[in-house]
Amino acid sequence: xxxxxxxxxxxxxxxxxxxxxxxxxxxxxxxxxxxxxxxxxxxxxxxxxxxxxxxxxxxxxxxxxxxxxxxxxxxxxxxxxxxxxxxxxxxxxxxxxxxxxxxxxxxxxxxxxxxxxxxxxxxxxxxxxxxxxxxxxxxxxxxxxxxxxxxxxxxxxxxxxxxxxxxxxxxxxxxxxxxxxxxxxxxxxxxxxxxxxxxxxxxxxxxxxxxxxxxxxxxxxxxxxxxxxxxxxxxxxxxxxxxxxxxxxxxxxxxxxxxxxxxxxxxxxxxxxxxxxxxxxxxxxxxxxxxxxxxxxxxxxxxxxxxxxxxxxxxxxxxxxxxxxxxxxxxxxxxxxxxxxxxxxxxxxxxxxxxxxxxxxxxxxxxxxxxxxxxxxxxxxxxxxxxxxxxxxxxxxxxxxxxxxxxxxxxxxxxxxxxxxxx
Amino acid sequence: xxxxxxxxxxxxxxxxxxxxxxxxxxxxxxxxxxxxxxxxxxxxxxxxxxxxxxxxxxxxxxxxxxxxxxxxxxxxxxxxxxxxxxxxxxxxxxxxxxxxxxxxxxxxxxxxxxxxxxxxxxxxxxxxxxxxxxxxxxxxxxxxxxxxxxxxxxxxxxxxxxxxxxxxxxxxxxxxxxxxxxxxxxxxxxxxxxxxxxxxxxxxxxxxxxxxxxxxxxxxxxxxxxxxxxxxxxxxxxxxxxxxxxxxxxxxxxxxxxxxxxxxxxxxxxxxxxxxxxxxxxxxxxxxxxxxxxxxxxxxxxxxxxxxxxxxxxxxxxxxxxxxxxxxxxxxxxxxxxxxxxxxxxxxxxxxxxxxxxxxxxxxxxxxxxxxxxxxxxxxxxxxxxxxxxxxxxxxxxxxxxxxxxxxxxxxxxxxxxxxxxx
Numbered sequence: 001x002x003x004x005x006x007x008x009x010x011x012x013x014x015x016x017x018x019x020x021x022x023x024x025x026x027x028x029x030x031x032x033x034x035x036x037x038x039x040x041x042x043x044x045x046x047x048x049x050x051x052x053x054x055x056x057x058x059x060x061x062x063x064x065x066x067x068x069x070x071x072x073x074x075x076x077x078x079x080x081x082x083x084x085x086x087x088x089x090x091x092x093x094x095x096x097x098x099x100x101x102x103x104x105x106x107x108x109x110x111x112x113x114x115x116x117x118x119x120x121x122x123x124x125x126x127x128x129x130x131x132x133x134x135x136x137x138x139x140x141x142x143x144x145x146x147x148x149x150x151x152x153x154x155x156x157x158x159x160x161x162x163x164x165x166x167x168x169x170x171x172x173x174x175x176x177x178x179x180x181x182x183x184x185x186x187x188x189x190x191x192x193x194x195x196x197x198x199x200x201x202x203x204x205x206x207x208x209x210x211x212x213x214x215x216x217x218x219x220x221x222x223x224x225x226x227x228x229x230x231x232x233x234x235x236x237x238x239x240x241x242x243x244x245x246x247x248x249x250x251x252x253x254x255x256x257x258x259x260x261x262x263x264x265x266x267x268x269x270x271x272x273x274x275x276x277x278x279x280x281x282x283x284x285x286x287x288x289x290x291x292x293x294x295x296x297x298x299x300x301x302x303x304x305x306x307x308x309x310x311x312x313x314x315x316x317x318x319x320x321x322x323x324x325x326x327x328x329x330x331x332x333x334x335x336x337x338x339x340x341x342x343x344x345x346x347x348x349x350x351x352x353x354x355x356x357x358x359x360x361x362x363x364x365x366x367x368x369x370x371x372x373x374x375x376x377x378x379x380x381x382x383x384x385x386x387x388x389x390x391x392x393x394x395x396x397x398x399x400x401x402x403x404x405x406x407x408x409x410x411x412x413x414x415x416x417x418x419x420x421x422x423x
Numbered sequence: 424x425x426x427x428x429x430x431x432x433x434x435x436x437x438x439x440x441x442x443x444x445x446x447x448x449x450x451x452x453x454x455x456x457x458x459x460x461x462x463x464x465x466x467x468x469x470x471x472x473x474x475x476x477x478x479x480x481x482x483x484x485x486x487x488x489x490x491x492x493x494x495x496x497x498x499x500x501x502x503x504x505x506x507x508x509x510x511x512x513x514x515x516x517x518x519x520x521x522x523x524x525x526x527x528x529x530x531x532x533x534x535x536x537x538x539x540x541x542x543x544x545x546x547x548x549x550x551x552x553x554x555x556x557x558x559x560x561x562x563x564x565x566x567x568x569x570x571x572x573x574x575x576x577x578x579x580x581x582x583x584x585x586x587x588x589x590x591x592x593x594x595x596x597x598x599x600x601x602x603x604x605x606x607x608x609x610x611x612x613x614x615x616x617x618x619x620x621x622x623x624x625x626x627x628x629x630x631x632x633x634x635x636x637x638x639x640x641x642x643x644x645x646x647x648x649x650x651x652x653x654x655x656x657x658x659x660x661x662x663x664x665x666x667x668x669x670x671x672x673x674x675x676x677x678x679x680x681x682x683x684x685x686x687x688x689x690x691x692x693x694x695x696x697x698x699x700x701x702x703x704x705x706x707x708x709x710x711x712x713x714x715x716x717x718x719x720x721x722x723x724x725x726x727x728x729x730x731x732x733x734x735x736x737x738x739x740x741x742x743x744x745x746x747x748x749x750x751x752x753x754x755x756x757x758x759x760x761x762x763x764x765x766x767x768x769x770x771x772x773x774x775x776x777x778x779x780x781x782x783x784x785x786x787x788x789x790x791x792x793x794x795x796x797x798x799x800x801x802x803x804x805x806x807x808x809x810x811x812x813x814x815x816x817x818x819x820x821x822x823x824x825x826x827x828x829x830x831x832x833x834x835x836x837x838x839x840x841x842x843x844x845x846x
Binding site: 012018023038039043045096130239242290365379 | 463467470471472512516519523557558567664713717754767772782784803
């Protein structure tokens, strides 16, 4: 446990090397799967002009900003999410790329919220978006990417579900039930909170529209066949990919933010014990809004946070086993051990030769007893200890896992280690 | 060129995928060399309590902060550098790691400065530090790491030099020339600006100490033999590593910040046309200061920024060639081309099989002409196009570089592509 006297700010995290290794495992998995899907990586500035977020938002976001006036009197915000920057950057660079753009990003976001399990003030999001493509093929491609990230972490359809919904179904429902167009947002907000509000609170809100909660519940539980041709199209695509088992139509989902325009989805653990693992949807008008109408591109995307995933991995034995195999201390391939102080120059030359060949090498930085040197080699997770003594250039190679030792020399060492160096 | 209407804040950068690829090359090179040296990665929060920086600083830093009061009335700062967080985190976690700690970090820092060539308001630093080891072996290990990063980028001793200095030499000089102890900082500040101040300005400052600029210049140009045993020790270590050609003793260097305690160094391009490429040194008292005396660890470290390196690579043909070989668009191994619309489910199944095998695959998300599909395959840098037509499961494999085509099937494709997928 870290010393409690030296903590970061509330809701922020330190990543000492052990914590960093888990982070690198999450990032590496996201990156690997995104690359398999032909997505390319981008990054946004950490600070943006606040107006960029105000243009876009909706929901609680504007109240959760780390927002301030900088030394040049600019109203700036430490980014709470990436979609606003994506819209701006895609508008600026879209002429240089062939459409559709398949872009992903992995980076920190900042929200002033009350920290709790799975919710932090600085957290990392994996964002994947497809811009310049309006068809359901791109919604399916994104949902498949999200599912394959989960599979790569070791989760199966027993562990999570993708709840897919279609805002158009609710817009049509609203229109058919006499909701005035300017009140549509309020109506969607009721659906958004349908599961979380106490029934009487929900009914009270619905009274304004002359609706009964029970009728809505029945509609959600048994949506009319064919109510969402979009969902049917996505399901067909996912079936062909062998991924149909992971999704269901779930009209409880509408997503809080105002800018979503069609299919939306959220991923939850099957026990629904945690916050959403990921969420996203189509936001066709947003790039035009962010570029003041100059660039209009249909778009769809999702974000997956690091905190909820980390908890879920901990709770799932198969995912935990994969993680533990990946997140192990292995600071180096070879730890050099100096058995004769006068051989230090030779040891340093050997270190340089090995490192130039790509081998990861640690060495004693000051005189130390052999026992202590060997102890360090084990603690930092070295694969081998190589003992440099007065018999140099003869060396002793010690496998720290099997404890076997044998004589070798520089040539032999390089031959032995090159496969490791390549890995 | 990006559309100028959609810019980030002054001094901040957008990384569209092409710009990101360069960034990934820099980060990947730093990471690779740091791993070879047995360093492990860590990361700090992006925001810290402002007092952490005020405790530590000196120099201009306190005037350059992105500092504000958050919604919880905390005085917070978007991190201007990493050493303060490192000291705090090392103090918190040091009991869990075997000493010395060899830690590196790659991340954004933020300073409110006037943007110019090689200087930005959000920039990335590669930080490498060794904590818990006081000997010159650790200074040499860090300088060797910095040199090997430069070599890995393709630079030689014709391109850059590591200017190593020793604050102790100046402290002794000051004591021997009657500088009162409380004025030592002022004296070091004069040396720090020696090269940049006009001679008469420098002399005016030196008048306060009754010193002649010419005497100091002579001392710097011909430092007395043996004036820095520390430098001699580091030079011996670097000689044994074959890296002596990259360094020189250079007493012009003292580093601005107050907390350095011994050897300090800066890396410059040989033409000295740019700001420092890297800088660092020993800061033995800082961890104790940051932990209010609770944890005392000797420490040495350096930081290398991304902006100056990027300019220097551009100016050096060998480095540029390495960069251009690494930074190429290659969004995928295979771009699937659908020649018969009714084969879409088969194409999607094929995509899933290939992706599950680790192959990077792009595919048409909506109906498109074959010519346009092939054009996209080339533009995104795919290695192969695989044409899925009515002869499925027979496929056509087209090498987009050689333009050769041949018939294959799924088995053949997987065999063909698996080596690529492993890479």
